[in-house]
Amino acid sequence: MENAVFIGLSQQMALKRRMDITANNLANVNTTAFKAEHPLFEEFLVKRLNEDDVSFVQDYGSYRDLREGEFTHTGRPLDIAISGDGYFSIETPEGVRYTRNGSFRLDTDGTVVTINDQPLLDENGRTIAIDMQFQDVTIAPDGTITTGPGQTQKIDLVNFANPQILKQVGNGLYDAEDYAPIPIENAQIMQRTLEKSNVQPILEMTAMIDIMRAYHSAQKLLDSEHDMQMKAIEEMPTVQ
Numbered sequence: 001m002e003n004a005v006f007i008g009l010s011q012q013m014a015l016k017r018r019m020d021i022t023a024n025n026l027a028n029v030n031t032t033a034f035k036a037e038h039p040l041f042e043e044f045l046v047k048r049l050n051e052d053d054v055s056f057v058q059d060y061g062s063y064r065d066l067r068e069g070e071f072t073h074t075g076r077p078l079d080i081a082i083s084g085d086g087y088f089s090i091e092t093p094e095g096v097r098y099t100r101n102g103s104f105r106l107d108t109d110g111t112v113v114t115i116n117d118q119p120l121l122d123e124n125g126r127t128i129a130i131d132m133q134f135q136d137v138t139i140a141p142d143g144t145i146t147t148g149p150g151q152t153q154k155i156d157l158v159n160f161a162n163p164q165i166l167k168q169v170g171n172g173l174y175d176a177e178d179y180a181p182i183p184i185e186n187a188q189i190m191q192r193t194l195e196k197s198n199v200q201p202i203l204e205m206t207a208m209i210d211i212m213r214a215y216h217s218a219q220k221l222l223d224s225e226h227d228m229q230m231k232a233i234e235e236m237p238t239v240q
Contacts, residue, residue, distance in 0.1 A: 011218045014041050014057045019211050021062060025199045026208070033081075033100035033172060034197035036065040036204075063164055069198040071190065077137040078104040078112065081195040082157065083188040087166075089121040089156040089181070090114060090173060096121070098158065098181070101172040103194060106130055112145075116171055122153040123183070139191040157187040 018039045028034040040060040071081055080102040082088070087098035097118075104120055107113050112120045112128040119127040123143075130137060131148030138146045143155035158181035160166065166174035 010057050012215060014059055015211050015215045017059050022204050022208050025204050029197055029199045029201050031197050032103055033195040036199045037062050065198055066163055067198050069196040071193050071195055073193055075192050079192055079194050080139055081190045081193040083190055085159045086157045086184045086187055089158060091119045091121055097173040097175055099172045100195060121156045123156045128153050139189055141189050143187050143189050157184045158182060159184050
């Protein structure tokens with residue numbers, strides 16, 4: 001009897017994990033360049049001597065949907081999007097982090113920063129400063145940005161052998177930990193454009209409904225097993 005309870009509980013734990021990820025996807029449906037995540041589960045088989053094996057569900061991890069989101073024209077010169085693979089390099093107090101969110105602005109010193117005042121880096125690891133008297137900011141498809149008359153810097157665009165290793169650290173940033181970035185030679189930057197989230201809300205809402213139904217079915221199994229155990233206890237003979 002205990003096996004049925006444990007199997008039902010393992011399923012509910014997996015469903016809760018899936019619900020958390022689905023809810024997070026829906027919460028970020030309007031977050032610039034957000035990539036949807038999906039859980040991964042695997043079977044955990046317990047072998048028993050002279051009895052049938054017991055199959056549990058185990059949370060294996062998650063994977064990120066790396067497909068591009070829809071591109072939208074904003075008209076802002078410091079809104080940029082990456083067409084294809086790649087990430088911007090951002091300087092943070094914790095070290096270099098990576099993002100596809102290309103919504104940048106200028107701080108009071110003319111440095112190109114994120115909405116959280118974290119500087120965008122060029123290919124030499126330097127911050128990018130715009131001449132405040134130079135109004136017409138031009139960013140070429142290869143990432144070369146004109147910072148002033150006759151002055152240019154090239155935005156650092158990188159990728160990874162396996163982008164799935166990137167760890168989300170909040171605010172659209174990823175931590176590569178000990179993995180080295182790979183420079184992108186044929187980058188394609190689109191100026192005055194932002195990449196939308198690639199979350200598909202209808203599919204996520206449908207998945208949420210399926211999760212709730214599966215969770216309730218598992219709960220019915222647990223309730224039924226509990227009732228059987230209570231009935232068995234009641235029918236046990238009393239020891240005098």
